[in-house]
Amino acid sequence: MSRLTDLIEDAESIAVIGHIRPDGDDLGSCLGLYNYIKENYPHVTRLRVFLEKAAPKFDFLKGMDEVSHKIGNDDKDYDLVACLDCATKDRLGEFDIILDGAKHSICVDHHKTNPCYCEFNDVRPDASSTSEVIYELLEDDRISLDTATCLYTGIAHDTGIFQYSATSQRTMEIGGRLLRKGISAEEIISNSYYQKSYDQIRAWGYAYEKAVLCERGRCIYTIMTWKDMKKFGITSMDLDGVSSELRNVSGVLFSMLLYQDGSNEFKASMRSTGNVDCSAVAVKHDGGGHAHASGCTCQGDPEEIAAMILSEIREQL
Ligand SMILES: [Mn+2]
Incomplete structure (x- = not known):
């Protein structure tokens, strides 16, 4: 159990928001959390994920076709808003209105410059990626193949494929646990990271x-x-x-x-x-x-x- 899952337990409507120009870690963490909530918390009757349009190479992530790019009139009163991988409120872009109208909010991030702009903030500058932090906040045995694919994509992208200095022993362990879910790691890395037009x-x-x-x-x-x-x-x-x-x-x-x-x-x-x-x-x-x-x-x-x-x-x- 974590603060994040406690907040999810108590919410009937949830919005997950990422930053402008979403990258692999932002998409992976947002869609990973979105899929996890959808699969494990049937009491959440209204669940949406808000992101700007992303590069088509990320279309394989489950839930990408359900992402909202625009705010509707009924998007200003969520019980809970989760802002992921977003270092400042500014970088929420136009989605900041959703945060302003929400009853509760939590920011999960790993940018050391994050000023903690939500009600609850779980910012871990030592973590390789927001997707890694999200993994730590969820229960491993409730993580599906689809969620694992999202989180692995996020970790792989933000670590430069497990290379950068923030890649810790723990990062590798989490990568291994996600592999055990049966994800296609080679395909994820090749299609979303190295492939170019x-x-x-x-x-x-x-x-x-x-x-x-x-x-x-x-x-x-x-x-x-x-x-x-x-x-x-x-x-x-x-x-x-x-x-x-x-x-x-x-x-x-x-x-x-x-x-x-x-x-x-x-x-x-x-x-x-x-x-x-x-x-x-x-x-x-x-x-x-x-x-x-x-x-x-x-x-x-x-x-x-x-x-x-x-x-x-x-x-x-
Ligand atoms: Mn990141």
């Missing part, structure tokens, strides 16, 4: 070609404008992973993808390693995340934004 690999190639190595080889960044994305017929969602790949360049401690998100607006997707904490820089610009993976939004010329962020990172080198 032809347009996408060409766009990634272009992003690499434009990458600038600086700070004596310790930093690297690249910029993708709307024009660039249009040229390859992709959206910013297709660039998910570019920043992590750039960090693989030998000698690099900090990598960044700046992609256009408004006529005068760019999003910085940052990755770092070792002692470089990119979340400190993200927070400065009203963003957030983890020490080694974070993001923020900045206005202005992208080269100037890059110069500004690099000057802040330089202090940590």
Whole structure:
């Protein structure tokens, strides 16, 4: 039993909400919890999951076709709202109205920058993923194959396939327990993590070609404008992973993808390693995340934004 399941026991209507531009961990944790409630708590008469539209590669997750992308008139009075993997209230996007109207709320997350904006908050910065935290809050023997598939997807994505430093012994144990449910781990990883479209690999190639190595080889960044994305017929969602790949360049401690998100607006997707904490820089610009993976939004010329962020990172080198 956990606070989360206690709250579920006492609720007849529940909304599960994720963050804007949902990633694998957000989708996996939200749909994992959604399926778990649906399968184990028949007394919950109104259950919905709210997420922005996700990349089609995640369509295999059970419940994806039941996700609500818009708020209806009757979505403002849930007994319980669970906000998952969402580091700030802002990142709930338009779904924040659902949180405001709910009787009770709980936030389950692993972002160390989370200010605990719900009534109850279970934020574990040491956990590899929100999906891992959700697993800890549920009962293993009530987790179905569908729920296991969702949670495994979330853990695999947020750990870079069990690679990043937040991958603990416990993470691996949970991965093993989810495998025992009979999930198709190879298919999940191949289809949702590594597989790319032809347009996408060409766009990634272009992003690499434009990458600038600086700070004596310790930093690297690249910029993708709307024009660039249009040229390859992709959206910013297709660039998910570019920043992590750039960090693989030998000698690099900090990598960044700046992609256009408004006529005068760019999003910085940052990755770092070792002692470089990119979340400190993200927070400065009203963003957030983890020490080694974070993001923020900045206005202005992208080269100037890059110069500004690099000057802040330089202090940590
Ligand atoms: Mn996450």
